[in-house]
Structures are given as structure tokens and as C-alpha cells.
Amino acid sequence: MYEQGVIRPPSEASSLLVRVTRNCPWNRCLFCPAYKGTTFSKRGVEEVMSDIDAMAEDYAPHIQMITSAFLQDADSLLLPTTELVAIIEHIKKRFPNITNITTYARAQSLKRKSVDDYKTLKEAGLTRIHTGMESGSAALLQMVRKGSTPEDMITGGLRVKEGGISLSEYIMPGLGGRTLSTEHALETAKLLNTIRPDHIRVRTFAMHPQSPMLKMVEEGVFVPMSDDEIVAEIRLLVANLDEMHSYFHCGDFSLNLLMQVDGYLDTDKAAMLHELDAFLSLTKEQKQAYTLLQRSNPSLQHPINVVKDPKVMEQLLPEIEKLEKRGADGFKQYIQHLMSYQLPQPQTDNWQ
Ligand code: SF4
Numbered sequence: 577m578y579e580q581g582v583i584r585p586p587s588e589a590s591s592l593l594v595r596v597t598r599n600c601p602w603n604r605c606l607f608c609p610a611y612k613g614t615t616f617s618k619r620g621v622e623e624v625m626s627d628i629d630a631m632a633e634d635y636a637p638h639i640q641m642i643t644s645a646f647l648q649d650a651d652s653l654l655l656p657t658t659e660l661v662a663i664i665e666h667i668k669k670r671f672p673n674i675t676n677i678t679t680y681a682r683a684q685s686l687k688r689k690s691v692d693d694y695k696t697l698k699e700a701g702l703t704r705i706h707t708g709m710e711s712g713s714a715a716l717l718q719m720v721r722k723g724s725t726p727e728d729m730i731t732g733g734l735r736v737k738e739g740g741i742s743l744s745e746y747i748m749p750g751l752g753g754r755t756l757s758t759e760h761a762l763e764t765a766k767l768l769n770t771i772r773p774d775h776i777r778v779r780t781f782a783m784h785p786q787s788p789m790l791k792m793v794e795e796g797v798f799v800p801m802s803d804d805e806i807v808a809e810i811r812l813l814v815a816n817l818d819e820m821h822s823y824f825h826c827g828d829f830s831l832n833l834l835m836q837v838d839g840y841l842d843t844d845k846a847a848m849l850h851e852l853d854a855f856l857s858l859t860k861e862q863k864q865a866y867t868l869l870q871r872s873n874p875s876l877q878h879p880i881n882v883v884k885d886p887k888v889m890e891q892l893l894p895e896i897e898k899l900e901k902r903g904a905d906g907f908k909q910y911i912q913h914l915m916s917y918q919l920p921q922p923q924t925d926n927w928q
Contacts, residue, residue, distance in 0.1 A: 578627035578634075578823075579619075583610050583920065585706050585744075585777075586828045588646040588678060592631060592671060596624050596663055600650035602682060606720045606792075607751060609784045611650060613924025621659050625666045632670040644676040653681035657693045661700040668701050678704040683724035686732025694739020696724035704742040704774075707733070712767030713759045716752045718787075719797075726767050733771040733806070749813065750781035750806040753797040757809045765816035776817075776824045776841075780806055780831045782915035786927045803833050803867045803906050806854070810837070811852040819845050830874035831918050833867065854880045864907060867893040868899075871914045912924040 580593045597638040599614040630863050635642060645667050652660065664677055679702065686707060711717055729745075736743045745768065752760035768776055783789055784798060792798035801809070814824065819842045827838035833857060837848045858866065862883040869878050869892070882888055 578630045583649060584646050585680070586679075588644065590644065590888060591676075591678070592635075592642050592645040592667070592674070594624065594631075594645055594667060595619065595648040595665070596652045596655060596660070596679075597649055601654055602651070602684075602723050603724060605708075605710075606787065606789050607748065607781060607783075609922040609927065610920045612813065612922035612927045617837070618655065621662050624663050628663075628666050628670050628705065635671075639671060640673050642671050643673050644678070645671065645674050645678065647679035650680050651682045651685050652679040652683040653689060657689065657696055658669055660697060664697070664700040664702055674701075676703045677701050678706060679708045680708075681732075683707060683709075683728040683732045686736060687728050688730075689735065690907070691735050691738045691907065694741050698740045702741055704744055705736050706744040706777075707747045709764070709767065710748045711751055711760050712763035712765070713752065713756060714763075715761055716756050718765075719756070720751060728762070729767060730770055733773060737772070737774075741855055742775070743771070744775035744777060744896055745771065745773040745776045746779050747813075748779050748781050749810050750801050754801055757801065757805065758812065761809050761812040762816055765813050769816075769818045769820070770801045772818075772820050773822055776822050777828065777831055778810065778824070778826045778832050778837075780833065780915075782831055782919055783851070783912060784919050784922070784927075785916055786925070788928060800908075800912065803871075803911060804863045807833060807852060807855050810834075811849065811856060814841075814848055814852065817841055817845070819837060824848065827877075831915055834880075835877045836879075851880070858883060859897065861889070861893060864896050865889055867911055868892055868896060868907075871911050874918060 579595045581595050584593055596619055598617045598619065599657040600611040603611050603616065632639065667677060668674055710722055714726055717725060733743055748763055754829055789798055793800060821840060821842050823840055826832040826921055827835045832849060837851050841846055865883045866880065869882065896907060899910045
């Protein structure tokens with residue numbers, strides 16, 4: 577028997593999952609349902625090694641096919657470097673074909689380690705760190721209780737890169753609502769241009785029905801954005817990103833409306849802007865129709881031109897009208913409801 581956590585990045589779908597800590601040590605971000613209702617704890621090195629041994633026995637018949645591992649849960653870099661090295665070395669000993677070992681980490685933990693720590697971890701076999709930036713706006717990070725500042729993110733991110741480890745930053749369009757949208761896009765672009773991570777992963781904001789952010793909506797502090805407003809925000813962000821060798825990912829997350837906006841900023845930025853503009857130039861009804869299609873079938877990626885087909889519009893317009901008649905913002909609320917199904921469930925009914 578061995579322990580595994582429930583969360584890993586989509587890019588680690590085929591990785592061996594090795595749980596080195598349990599849950600999230602911060603767990604206060606207002607937008608994140610992932611670990612709510614759980615308690616953080618560290619695991620001992622011996623315990624983790626015994627899990628790795630058990631997995632090696634279980635996977636023995638096809639162990640040669642396992643080439644990557646992911647260290648769980650939300651912030652493995654909280655562990656001392658010596659412990660992480662021992663765990664990574666044990667993974668490589670028991671799974672000899674593993675060449676990629678990656679993990680999640682918070683900016684607070686990233687900045688506590690030195691460049692030499694990252695060089696040591698890289699030499700042991702840690703190849704990539706995934707970290708949640710969410711936004712470059714200090715005001716927005718404070719509003720959603722991220723617990724990290726843009727300065728923390730710069731310090732930690734640049735050290736990871738200097739240590740030779742690939743860096744993957746997650747950002748969340750829509751998180752600032754209408755009020756902070758422009759600042760969110762511009763400050764996030766500025767921070768990404770400073771850190772220049774290898775990967776930028778877009779995670780469009782969706783509100784969980786139990787989220788404390790609902791109270792902020794009632795109080796008028798947070799005004800949720802519609803899909804087309806979020807696309808406009810992403811357009812502003814992309815336009816302000818340097819043409820650097822960073823991969824801008826929308827295609828690995830189905831809450832991103834335009835998953836086809838995906839590519840290297842140094843070679844594909846113009847094509848990505850073109851796609852964003854193609855959506856933004858649609859009529860209001862065509863945008864709604866595209867949103868309805870995509871949100872109803874998130875695993876499919878529809879070309880934007882699909883809503884220029886009169887037959888498609890003939891089928892979708894009556895549905896949109898029906899939703900609009902449900903009341904003010906009826907269509908928008910239906911779409912937000914569909915999006916919320918794609919979020920992880922908190923393990924509590926009392927998410928504060
Ligand atoms: S976003 Fe990350 S740091 Fe924040 S509560 Fe969720 S797992 Fe923890």
C-alpha cells in the first residue's frame with residue numbers, strides 16, 4: 577500500500593505520483609477549493625521511500641515504461657533540500673527509466689531556497705517546478721489572500737531558473753473581476769516578462785458555488801466577468817508579453833475558452849493574437865453561441881468559424897434566448913454554473 581494525493585498538473589497525467597507532503601500548508605487562497613477542509617502535514621523520508629518501494633513492486637511488470645514522476649501535494653519545496661534529494665535519488669534507483677521529476681511549490685518556499693539548493697536538486701534529478709503566480713498585481717494577490725507578493729515570485733522564480741530547473745508559472749485570467757481586469761493583465765505581463773518562465777499555463781477563473789468570493793460578489797467588491805470579457809483580458813495580457821522563448825499554454829486546461837491559443841511567444845504570438853481577435857470580432861450572439869458550444873462540450877475544441885454557419889446559429893439562438901429569459905444575467909449565470917462543474921470539490925461544507 578502507498579499514499580497518493582488527488583491533485584497533479586494535467587501535464588503529469590502519466591507520471592508516477594509520489595506524495596512527499598499532504599495537502600497545502602497555506603490553504604487560504606479564496607479562489608482555490610482543492611485542499612479546503614484538509615490539514616497539511618509533512619511525511620518522513622523513510623515513509624516516502626517505503627511508498628516508492630511498494631510502487632516499484634506493484635509496477636514491476638511495466639516499470640521500464642515509467643519515465644516521469646511528480647512529487648505531491650501543493651508545496652514539496654517546503655522540505656529540506658537533503659530530504660528531497662534522498663527521495664529523488666530513491667525514485668531514480670527504483671525506477672531506472674525515470675528522466676523527468678517535477679513538483680508544485682509556493683513562491684514562499686521557492687524564495688527560501690538558494691541557487692545552490694536548486695543546482696543540487698537539478699543534479700539529483702528534479703527537472704521542473706510548477707508554481708501558482710495567478711497574477712502580477714499586488715492588490716489582486718492581497719484581495720484573494722494568495723500569501724505571496726510579486727517580489728516573492730521574482731526572487732523564487734529567478735533562483736529556480738538560475739539553478740537550471742525548468743519553471744512553469746500558472747496564471748488566472750478573470751480573477752480580478754471587472755474592476756481589476758486591466759491591472760491584472762498588465763501587471764501579470766510585467767511580472768512574466770521579468771521572470772521569463774519556460775512555461776506559462778493559463779487557468780481561467782471559475783467560481784466554486786461554496787467559495788467565500790460569493791460574499792464579495794454580494795458586497796459589490798468582486799464583479800465576475802463573462803467569457804468574452806476574459807478573452808479580452810487575455811488579449812491584453814498576450815499583447816503585453818515579450819516575444820520570449822516561453823510556451824503559453826491554453827490547450828492543457830478545458831476551462832480556457834480558446835484552448836487553441838497555445839504556442840511559443842517568440843514564434844506564435846501573432847497567431848495567438850489573431851485567434852483572440854477572431855473571437856472578439858464576432859457579434860454578441862455569435863460569442864454567446866461559441867461560449868455555449870464550448871462550455872457544454874469542454875473536451876472538444878471548436879473552431880471559431882463554427883458560429884459563422886447559419887445552421888449552427890439557427891440551432892443555438894433559441895437556447896440562448898431561453899437562458900436569457902431566466903432573469904437578469906441568465907445566460908452568464910448558466911455558463912458560470914457549467915464552468916463550476918470542472919472545479920475540484922472542497923472536502924468541507926464550511927469553506928470560509
Ligand atoms: S492555490 Fe495553491 S497555495 Fe493557494 S490554497 Fe490552493 S493549493 Fe494552496
